Amino acid sequence: MQISIKFPDGAVREYPSGTSSLDIARSISEGLARNVLAARVNGQVWDATRPIQSDADLQLLTWNDTDGKKTYWHSSAHLLAEALESLYPGIKLGIGPPIENGFYYDIDFGDFKFTSDDFAKVEQKMNELARQESAFKRSDVSKADAIAYFTEKNDPYKLELLQDLNDGEITFYEQGNFTDLCRGPHIPHTGFIKAIKLISTAGAYWRGSEKNKQLTRVYAITFPKKSELDEYLLMLEEAKKRDHRKLGKELEIFTFDDDVGPGLPLWLPNGAQMIEILESFAKKTEKEQGYQRVKTPHIARESMYLKSGHLPYYKDSMFPAMEIDGDRYYLKAMNCPHHHKIFGALPRSYKDLPIRFAEYGTCYRYEQSGELFGLMRVRSLQMNDAHIYCTEEQFEQEFRKVNELYLRYFQVFGIEKYRMRFSTHDPAKLGQKYINNPELWAKTEKMVRDVLVNSDIPFVEVEDEAAFYGPKIDIQVWSAIGREFTLATNQVDFAQAERFDLSFVNEKNERERPIIIHRAPLSTHERFIGFLLEHYAGNFPVWLAPRQAVVLPISDKFQEYADTVGEMLKKSDIRAFVDERSEKAGRKIRDAEVAKIPYMLVVGEREAASGEVSVRRHGQGDLGSMKLSDFIELIEKGNKI
RNA sequence: GCCGAUGUAGCUCAGGGGUAGAGCACUUCCUUGGUAAGGAAGAGGUCAUGGGUUCAAAUCCCAUCAUUGGCUCCA
Numbered sequence: 001m002q003i004s005i006k007f008p009d010g011a012v013r014e015y016p017s018g019t020s021s022l023d024i025a026r027s028i029s030e031g032l033a034r035n036v037l038a039a040r041v042n043g044q045v046w047d048a049t050r051p052i053q054s055d056a057d058l059q060l061l062t063w064n065d066t067d068g069k070k071t072y073w074h075s076s077a078h079l080l081a082e083a084l085e086s087l088y089p090g091i092k093l094g095i096g097p098p099i100e101n102g103f104y105y106d107i108d109f110g111d112f113k114f115t116s117d118d119f120a121k122v123e124q125k126m127n128e129l130a131r132q133e134s135a136f137k138r139s140d141v142s143k144a145d146a147i148a149y150f151t152e153k154n155d156p157y158k159l160e161l162l163q164d165l166n167d168g169e170i171t172f173y174e175q176g177n178f179t180d181l182c183r184g185p186h187i188p189h190t191g192f193i194k195a196i197k198l199i200s201t202a203g204a205y206w207r208g209s210e211k212n213k214q215l216t217r218v219y220a221i222t223f224p225k226k227s228e229l230d231e232y233l234l235m236l237e238e239a240k241k242r243d244h245r246k247l248g249k250e251l252e253i254f255t256f257d258d259d260v261g262p263g264l265p266l267w268l269p270n271g272a273q274m275i276e277i278l279e280s281f282a283k284k285t286e287k288e289q290g291y292q293r294v295k296t297p298h299i300a301r302e303s304m305y306l307k308s309g310h311l312p313y314y315k316d317s318m319f320p321a322m323e324i325d326g327d328r329y330y331l332k333a334m335n336c337p338h339h340h341k342i343f344g345a346l347p348r349s350y351k352d353l354p355i356r357f358a359e360y361g362t363c364y365r366y367e368q369s370g371e372l373f374g375l376m377r378v379r380s381l382q383m384n385d386a387h388i389y390c391t392e393e394q395f396e397q398e399f400r401k402v403n404e405l406y407l408r409y410f411q412v413f414g415i416e417k418y419r420m421r422f423s424t425h426d427p428a429k430l431g432q433k434y435i436n437n438p439e440l441w442a443k444t445e446k447m448v449r450d451v452l453v454n455s456d457i458p459f460v461e462v463e464d465e466a467a468f469y470g471p472k473i474d475i476q477v478w479s480a481i482g483r484e485f486t487l488a489t490n491q492v493d494f495a496q497a498e499r500f501d502l503s504f505v506n507e508k509n510e511r512e513r514p515i516i517i518h519r520a521p522l523s524t525h526e527r528f529i530g531f532l533l534e535h536y537a538g539n540f541p542v543w544l545a546p547r548q549a550v551v552l553p554i555s556d557k558f559q560e561y562a563d564t565v566g567e568m569l570k571k572s573d574i575r576a577f578v579d580e581r582s583e584k585a586g587r588k589i590r591d592a593e594v595a596k597i598p599y600m601l602v603v604g605e606r607e608a609a610s611g612e613v614s615v616r617r618h619g620q621g622d623l624g625s626m627k628l629s630d631f632i633e634l635i636e637k638g639n640k641i
Numbered sequence: 642g643c644c645g646a647u648g649u650a651g652c653u654c655a656g657g658g659g660u661a662g663a664g665c666a667c668u669u670c671c672u673u674g675g676u677a678a679g680g681a682a683g684a685g686g687u688c689a690u691g692g693g694u695u696c697a698a699a700u701c702c703c704a705u706c707a708u709u710g711g712c713u714c715c716a
Contacts (some may be wrong), residue, residue: 033663132677143655200645200710201710202642202710202711203712204643204713210714214643214644245708249652254705262706262708310716313716316714317714317715317716333716365715365716369707370643371715388670468715556673582672584675586676586678589677590676590678591677594677595676603676604674616676622676
């Protein structure tokens, strides 16, 4: 019997039934066949060797396809497991999936401590097994047989996984001496795996639950070519150089100190300068958009957090209470309740709305010790916070304006890769994780979704990620070194107005609850500056650079002229200083280049005589000499955002 | 919080049972030099902290703290 195979370009070819994707590839060219890792058959990723029995849409997958890579790495995980099992008999296997870069396998090593010292041995074994070019063989297995196999093998984790599976959906894959419970698909044989590198080990809870046993997760990566592995390792090295923790130290942005405490960053002058720049930028933007600034204390009574409802939900993430005069006070972990109190302090009319309160509020959160990470996860943070109180009719416009503000900021900072993640509630967790008000959840989630759809903003919707008081949008960004995190957040709150009894008087002279929007587009100073360090690799645009220019006198003789230039620059609000050291110009230039200062002004006999400066741009080199006034103009142009 | 790794001068790191080393940075002196490192001298450390083993501990052991790769978490 013949079957028709339809290719992505629309071409259709006839093959005998039972032909595999690999056979089909071979019928096109041997070269293609050597590169085929898997195939998408009618939308599903299959083994390239699996026979196709009826008409199908076919896409051959190679290393250049995400699914091809995934299949490759998943097969590599099996190879890793085979190597580990042969080197350490008796180990118990968890799961071994592909990840964004490479793959891992969760292993219970029993009493043995598997460390990086053992990597070389494992890599060698994997190479040896790969060279055997063992085929990955797929077989359908009944649940009873599968249970029998893993009972015999004494593998509790696989048995647990089997519990959730039924007859007809259980398959085994076998390569060499290794058989694993696996849905597949896999690459044709192990010979495709040419370059192997174990990356690290880490503890990981079985099935991701803190309550379960912790297994050893072995991370590794493989490539079809040695050169690609070398490139990848080089890329990792480059990424290390852009790490905000390294740059933050080198550029004297921030530091930590044991006596101050973990997760409590100290901002050095350069960092504090950046904070000032960002803050004045935010203030200016927010003022234009009708925000009013407020200021609130860093602590508050327990009663407020009980009222806001934060305490029962977030107590674990707050610093423990202080006892004062028989009362309990908490360091604020969020600015919301304070702002709500300001809203509630005066009678509000519909004519006043929307009211927008903004504050770069300092908050303190007790993040678990293992969660702290440079500037990205800290315990004291200054948030670009604001709360908008509006009517239901105003909501859509206000929410859209906030989203537009996000997009504008992304443009200013050249953030091209981002994703809006729309987080909704999980109805099953109403009353526990979420305020128990199904109608309002449905209503507000619809409102947010409508804004996103109507304003054509690409987003993904995720259930069970909302804040306890309403749906939210998180903005995921990727730093230049591929690190992903939530930069900013935009939330709807229908619960706290009720809890704080906030209201305004509407046209009909009735009391009505405002809808509240929480927003923090510039994140916290901590996370945002951490992000910017990696994003720009420390080479900040002129307007953002803590030090914009350095004046470099050629010798001490021109110190006076250099000082004059320095003074003039400062008068023009340019962040400049004079390098007064008795060093050669070459040395001063090198140091300024290393410090990533955008402009270097070399001044000597010629410049002193003509009243000019010789300008050098960081990373570019000598721009020639120009009048000081022209240089000032140049910077002022660069200062415009 | 959990599993693993790490902690030596301001920074980057070497060393290692017999009371500490390099480079850079810093200070002083010499040099006054035109677009990525001029020279010399000097100063800097209870080797994270606390305990234990030992004639002797920075080194070995234990605990704690901190950082870190992950896991869990992230208002």
